[in-house]
Amino acid sequence: MEWLNYHHLRYFWMVAREGSLRAAAEKLAVSQPSISAQLKLLEESLGQPLFKRAGRGLALTETGRVVLEYAEDIFRGGQEMLEAVRSGAGGGPPAFHVGVVDSLPKIVVRRMLAPVLSSPTPPRLVCSEGLLSDLLPDIAAHRIDLILADEPAPSSPYRLFNHSLGTCGVTFCAPPKLAVKLRRRFPRSLDDAPAILPGESTPLRRAVEQWFDAQGLQPRVVAECDDGALMKMFARDGVGFIPVHSVAAADACATFHLSKIGEAPDCHCHLHAITAERRLKHPAILTVTQHAQEAVFGRSSKSSSATNAELPEPEPAAK
Numbered sequence: 001m002e003w004l005n006y007h008h009l010r011y012f013w014m015v016a017r018e019g020s021l022r023a024a025a026e027k028l029a030v031s032q033p034s035i036s037a038q039l040k041l042l043e044e045s046l047g048q049p050l051f052k053r054a055g056r057g058l059a060l061t062e063t064g065r066v067v068l069e070y071a072e073d074i075f076r077g078g079q080e081m082l083e084a085v086r087s088g089a090g091g092g093p094p095a096f097h098v099g100v101v102d103s104l105p106k107i108v109v110r111r112m113l114a115p116v117l118s119s120p121t122p123p124r125l126v127c128s129e130g131l132l133s134d135l136l137p138d139i140a141a142h143r144i145d146l147i148l149a150d151e152p153a154p155s156s157p158y159r160l161f162n163h164s165l166g167t168c169g170v171t172f173c174a175p176p177k178l179a180v181k182l183r184r185r186f187p188r189s190l191d192d193a194p195a196i197l198p199g200e201s202t203p204l205r206r207a208v209e210q211w212f213d214a215q216g217l218q219p220r221v222v223a224e225c226d227d228g229a230l231m232k233m234f235a236r237d238g239v240g241f242i243p244v245h246s247v248a249a250a251d252a253c254a255t256f257h258l259s260k261i262g263e264a265p266d267c268h269c270h271l272h273a274i275t276a277e278r279r280l281k282h283p284a285i286l287t288v289t290q291h292a293q294e295a296v297f298g299r300s301s302k303s304s305s306a307t308n309a310e311l312p313e314p315e316p317a318a319k
Contacts, residue, residue: 004045005041005042005045006074007038008038008039008041008042008045009042009067009071009074010071010075011024011028011035011038011039011042012038012039012042012050012067012068012071013068013071013072013075014027014028014035015035015039016060016064016068016071016159017140017141017159019157021035021036039051046063046067048061048063049061049063049064050063050064050067051064068159069278072159072276072277073277073281075142076142076276076277079142093121093122093123093124094123094124095123095124095125095126096116096123096124096125096126096145096146096284097126097128097143097144097145097146098113098125098126098127098128098144098145098146098147098148098288099127099128099129099130099135099138099139099144099146099147099148100127100128100129100147100148101129101130101131101132101135101147101148101149101150101151102129102130102131102226102227103150103198103199103202103203103204103226103228104148104149104150104271105228105244105245105247105248105252106228106229107248107251107252108245108247108248108271108296109127109148111247111292111295111296112148112165112288112291112292112296113125113127113288114291115287115288115291116284116287116288119284119287123284128144132147132149132151132153135147136153136156136158136160136274137158139158139160139274139275139276140158140159140160140276142276145275145282145284145285146273146274146275146282146284146285146288147273147274147275148165148271148272148273148274148288149271149272149273149274150202150203150204150245150269150270150271150272151203151270151272152270152272152274153272153274158276159276160274160275160276161274161275161276161277161278162272162273162274163272163273163274163275163280163289164270164271164272165271165272165273165289165292165293165296165297166270166271166292166293166296166297167268167269167270167271167297168245168246168247168268168269168271168297169245169246169263169264169267169268169269170204170207170208170211170243170244170245170246170263170264170267170268170269171243171244171245171246171249171260171261171262171263171264172186172190172241172242172243172244172260172261172262172263172264173235173241173242173243173244173249173252173253173258173259173260173261174235174240174241174242174258174259174261175235175236175237175238175257175258175259176257176258176259177238178193178194178238178240178241179241179258179259179260179261180259182241182261183261183262186261186262187215187217187262187264188217189261190212190217190219190241190261191216191217191218191219192218192219192220193219193220193240193241194219194220194222194239194240194241195219195220195221195222195240195241195242196221196222196223196224196225196231196234196235196239196240196241196242197219197221197223197224197225197231197242197243198224198225198226198228198231198243199224199225199226200224202226203269203270204243204245204269207267207268207269208243208264208267210267211264211266211267214266219241220240222239222240223239223240228244232244232252232255232256232258233256235256235258236256236257236258241261242258243264245269246263247296247297271292271297273285273288273289273292
């Protein structure tokens, strides 16, 4: 049986992940010539080049892309093995690290993650919250397993994959007295009405403003909040109306004593799971994505699997 040199493969994997020989050398605490030599031996053993010249740098060949995908699975499996062994030695259940984009409604996140915690052998759930741009390096480095986001991962140096979870509408809510007033002649009633909107950088804000423009509406913006809970608190206090994701509208109204004004036709938000793997195999990730697609958003996981979109490959620097 012919054996693969995993030491050589790890050097290749690190160069592809870090994007350059220099960065990989610093990460591995070895010299750049040493990494170059190890990569050459791996290419010779495989009988195929893994990189090709691209201007002053290097890009993965088709073979290199295939090898990188397998390398990701191999080293991820090694990490999972270590966690499984350590948990069996008294370290507790393996951790499932989830990154949550801070503009995503937390009630939706809770609903998506609920079946993981209720499984027969639940993992130890670790949630981190932040901007999508801050979470991407962590998932690329396998410090987290999954990102739940209200927008797809943009083109970046990282090898990441977007998995569509579903689409939801936008519902406008307000304190009861204001809601009664704004229901009359909705949506025209929103014109010049006091509005509390999400921050300008959020997908919900962009979707709502596009809808306002299409309807010829100009609400009077009295406040902008990056924090969704703070936005709902201001609405509860009578400051103005707010837009919320329709899948979270009922909970928002019950928790903050708001009433629905109406739903915005043709105004939608799209939710995504972002992973470092093309084929979903992690049991907890499969549980989250399938439950979200089928129970939260009412989609068929079979039909949605074809929507996974691969982002551009990283281009390692010259050896």
